[in-house]
Amino acid sequence: MALLEVTNLGISFGGLQAVSGFRLSVDSGHLYGLIGPNGAGKTTAFNMLTGMYEPDEGKIILDGVDITGKSPEFISKAGIARTFQNIRLFKRMSVLDNVKVGMHNKVPYGMWHGVLRDGVFRAKEKEMDQRAMNLLEVFGIADKAGHVASQLPYGEQRKLEICRALASEPKLLLLDEPAAGMNPNETIELRETVRKVRDDFGIAILLIEHDMKFVMGICEEITVLEYGKIIAHGDPETVSNDPRVIAAYLGGDDD
Amino acid sequence: MGELLKVENLNVYYGSIHAIKDLSLTVNEGEIVTMIGANGAGKTTTMHAISGLLKPRSGSITYDGHLISRMDAYKIVTLGLAQCPEGRRVFSGLTVHENLELGAYSRKDSKAAVEDDFNMVFELLPRLKERRNQLAGTLSGGEQQMLAMGRALMSKPRMLLLDEPSMGLSPLLVKEIFRTIKRVNENGVTVLLVEQNAKMALNIANRGYVIETGSITMEGKASDLADDPKVKQAYLGGAA
Amino acid sequence: MAKTGNIIRKKSTKTYVFSYALIVGFWAVVQIMGHMGLLSSKMLGLLIPICAYAIMAVSLNLVVGFLGELSLGHAAFMLSGATAGVVFYNGAGLNMPQVPRVIITLIIGAAAAGLFGVIVGVPVLRFSGDYLAIVTLAFCQILKNVLSTTYLGVDSKGVHLALEQSSFRLEPGAKPLIKGAQPISGINKISPDMMISFTVGIVLLLLTVTFVLNLMNSRAGRAITAIRDDEIAAKSIGINLTRYKLMAFISSAVFAGLAGVIYVLNLSTLDFKKYDYNLSINVLVMVVLGGMGNVPGSIIAAALLTLLPELLRDFSQYRMFIYSIVLIVIMLFNQAPVFVQLRQRLAAKLRGNRQMPEETVETADAGYFEAKKSGKEEE
Known part of the structure; x- marks a missing residue:
């Protein structure tokens, strides 16, 4: 069984469905990417996984333990740690x-x-x-x-x-835009660091990132969100060639 | 094309840390000039010094003949030098329209002229028009970025300082934001641009400066810099 | 690797040494001057208030400086400790030998204040910022007013408690312990020898400082400062916010209770009216003046602000004016960017420009602007 098993996760804010039907299966030791346009609900998904938000529906199972809607304290103890898009030290x-x-x-x-x-x-x-x-x-x-x-x-x-x-000492590490604001060389260095963390600490990593070089170069599996729904899923190759992903997120190859 | 902005021998300290050392640069009217460099090199600090948010220890900054290095930030804006800060600082409790109106706050000309500029901004940034009555806080990251730029444009600047406009944006929006910068420039606004995305920045810029640990180490035509092996190696991810 | 750990430890050791040196030095100077007969009776009368206010300021710093929450109710904890202490001191403890009597009084005062801390803290710590300030302020006024209408006494039939004078009857000869708005008077001093009372105050101050410094340099203290710096990050790391907020709040109340006890035992009267928000704000001024999270700073500020009005008594009508000017000048020197930069430059010169400055003001440090590369949260 996978380390993290998320099924049919959904949440709405004031009538607006922010995320729906979100599912995810992350094996231990895997590097997993979550991408999508700004406002697609990626950080919201992170916030549900870490107990910051309580989902309206769905289940989150970490290593056999149901952590759906549990407190951040409980989830941290259960083995999920995270970083934030706007660094929170x-x-x-x-x-x-x-x-x-x-x-x-x-x-x-x-x-x-x-x-x-x-x-x-x-x-x-x-x-x-x-x-x-x-x-x-x-x-x-x-x-x-x-x-x-x-x-x-x-x-x-x-x-x-x-x-x-x-x-x-988490089992699963969530990174929210770790490469934001870094130049290409720093991003390459970061990529090595993330890989090293996975190898040395033997943990699974789930990351949100807009830098496609970074994501494609490191993730083994990718899920793409748009308007709170999954529009594509698979290995980097499949995802980056998916016409819906290109239209919604990557844009034409004109640079 | 005369010099619009001239920075000479700028020195900025944070306590005892010498953050900017004898930095000089010029921006000519009508240009897009970009500053590239690693994190902590001093790009944002330079921007803050130019826009008056920080007072330099020594050196001079001249804009359109005015010495602005000791001027308060709000006065600098009235001279037509607008800043679009990084991190999408929009007034989240106000609507898009109200945010833009505030951008025109420092102007003293007629309502009709302001109305013209609304149209100009909406033309450049059509997404803002669609969302003009929405609260800024409910916009997505990319839209907030555009709003920040639109707000800066509403002050009818001759020159725009842009700090990391592409940060945290999806690849699609990054392309869109750079296209917008180019269009803004074609409308006659001079641009000084700080970017981590050096490739895109050099792509649209006329000239560029490379800044390392508080000093300019290289300068030249953007296309030359983009071809320079050292720049490629250090800032364009040339090694990969 | 051991080296860097040592730098940090050195810094906290410096705080310990400075705080203890300050307190013990103060004690020694007073002892010497006292024996040489150099202290006026006015000065002698200020010794315990200095200790009490120093304890108040250091303990409030736990909430305001380290936890980062604004409390305007610190006087209420002082009052609850003082009242409970005095009720025992003049009641059940009246005929006890003085040493255990004082010790038990202190314990009861601390416990009562701690209990009041729990009662206030549990509902109130859901709020933060301005709201917390207002709610704590309200509790402060409530306690003062309730005690002002309380009548308490003991006679052979047992304990009598009433909230109105008309329903309060004691047997003739029995002495009431609390008589409504009337100040409680006739409280014996800790010792007829002021130097002994003063030593008790100093010991309690040492106890407070040790507790606060030890707590802040331990796991719990790190959790408290983490909450101050970023609640969301603290939550995500698995810190129980309520638990540590309460810990800081209640500990702070307990020491305020101790301060209350020694303060009234010294003054010999307890007038509830004096323990209002003015007192809370005075203590807050001490904390701000001494520096948020700066323990020795709180002690110095408390001593200074307790002494200052007395030292300025000769200027009679200009007293409060000069007092305010001094406050403003000190505040400027501590906080104004010009002075801060000047201090940093001086400090850097002293250190021979080798190190980064230890103190940095948020608006003027290199990490700050570069660290502002933070987009808003996506949603």
Whole structure:
């Protein structure tokens, strides 16, 4: 059975059907793309998968657990982590602390251990520091651990956001437009990073992206949304040659 | 074609960080000029300095004979230099029409002239006409981007600063937005464009500047830059 | 790798050392001056209020600075702690030896304030921003007014509680503990020796500072600051928002309760009317002046703003005028971009230009503008 199984998912806002009949099946270790025109409902789908919105209908099963309409807290613990289209870092916290917050439910200890600074506190903090530094190392930003997150240049903020998501040791990572605002070379670098994350951490990745070079170069399977409905599905080759996708999304090949 | 905008030896600091170092560039009347470079190179900072959102430590910015480097942002707009900020900052609680009206806020000419410009903007950006009574917040990302541009055009600028107009747009809309920029330019508006999508930007621009860690490292005709192996390697994804 | 971890730790160690040095230094200076007879009785009378306001400011900083929520009801927690404490102190505790009597009074005051924190916090923390400010302010006024119409006393038949004077009857000889709007008076001081009372205040301040700093440098504290910086991201990471908001809110209330107890034991009277939004706002001014999330800053601001009106007493009618001017000047120095840049440049010079500035104001840091490359959420 697939890691993530979504069937017939739908939601409407004030009478407007934002997403309907959305289905998705992501195997573990897979790189999966979700594309479509602006306003097609891709981020809405992400918001339902992460518990930010409660779907009106449909089911979301993660690794055998029904997470439909559950709280973000529950879903995070169940194993889904995400990044945001408009980077949402904890801006005034240090880079290291951003990653440590990501481990909130992975390396837990009670408030009083922290207040009393006992052995539990010291051991857990040490463990977190080590794990966080290792993660930052993977993304090449370990030397910035002490910086305030908002001081990082844009590209590194994107990386840090992925680091923070990975800190919760998810089974499935959702990336919302990870390449937005990056130039072609940075995008290529990001592509390698994403692939590395999948390989090193052995997790499934579902991503929304407009940069077709990026999507086509990395995703094994793609679903295309338009007006909240799936209009195409398949491997990159099939999808990019689909006339409906070209008409609605890619546009003619005139450049 | 005279010089419309001239930036000379610009220096901008953030605290002790020297963000822009002795940067100089010129934009001639009627041109599309693009600035390309990596994230954090200082493109947006330069734009903010030109539009008056940031005060430079030293250097001068002259626009149409006025020294604008120490001028307040709203005064710069009244000189005909409009900015279309990145991130689609539209007034989401207002309709498309009201957003456009606000764009004409700084103008002192007649209602009829403003009405003419409504028509001009709707002609350039027909999608906005279809949606003129819709709240801006309910527009899709691409439409908001167009609205931001339309609003800037309503101030009847001689020059338009565009910061990453293609960001977060689908491939289809990216093409449309670049076509629109070209059309706006053909209507007589000078454009300074910052873009990550260097290929498309160089495609429509007359000239370009490459900016690296706060300084200009290369400049020239857009077509020459697009053919330059170093530019290809660094900004056009030439390696892939 | 160990190095970068150390930089962060060094920074928090600096805060600890500075805070403790500040408090202990203050205590030592007062002890020395006291023994040399250099402190006027007016000054002696301000020692406990300084401690109490410092505790108030540090604890409010937990909510305003670290959690990022605006509360205008901090006086209510101080009042609830003070009232509950005094009821015990003058009631059941009246004939106890002084040491356990004070300790139990403190515990009861803290517990009562904490309980009131729960009662207010659970419904109120659904709101945020301006709404939270207004609702907490309302609770503050409600508590003050309810206590002003409360009558409480104990006689041989047991406890009597009434909300009207007419239905409140005590046996002759029994002393009422709360007499409606009348201030409660005749509260014994912690100790006849002001230096001992002051030491108790300093110990409580140390306790507060240790709690707040330790909490903020632990998992729970990170969750609290994460909520402040971005609620949506915090949610997506699996942080239970309600739990950590309540944690900050209730802890803050508990320490305000402690502050209330030492404050009234020092003053010997408890006048409910004094604990209104004015007091809440004064404490808020201390927090803002000292810096959001800056613990030693809160302490300094509290001491300064408690001393200032007294120091300016000679200027009689110009007192509040000068006080306001000083407030504005300090605020400008802390926040105005010109001063901030000046400070950053100075700091950079001192550090020999090698490092990025540690302090950066949001409108003037490189990451900020470049990081603004954020489209709006798609839908």
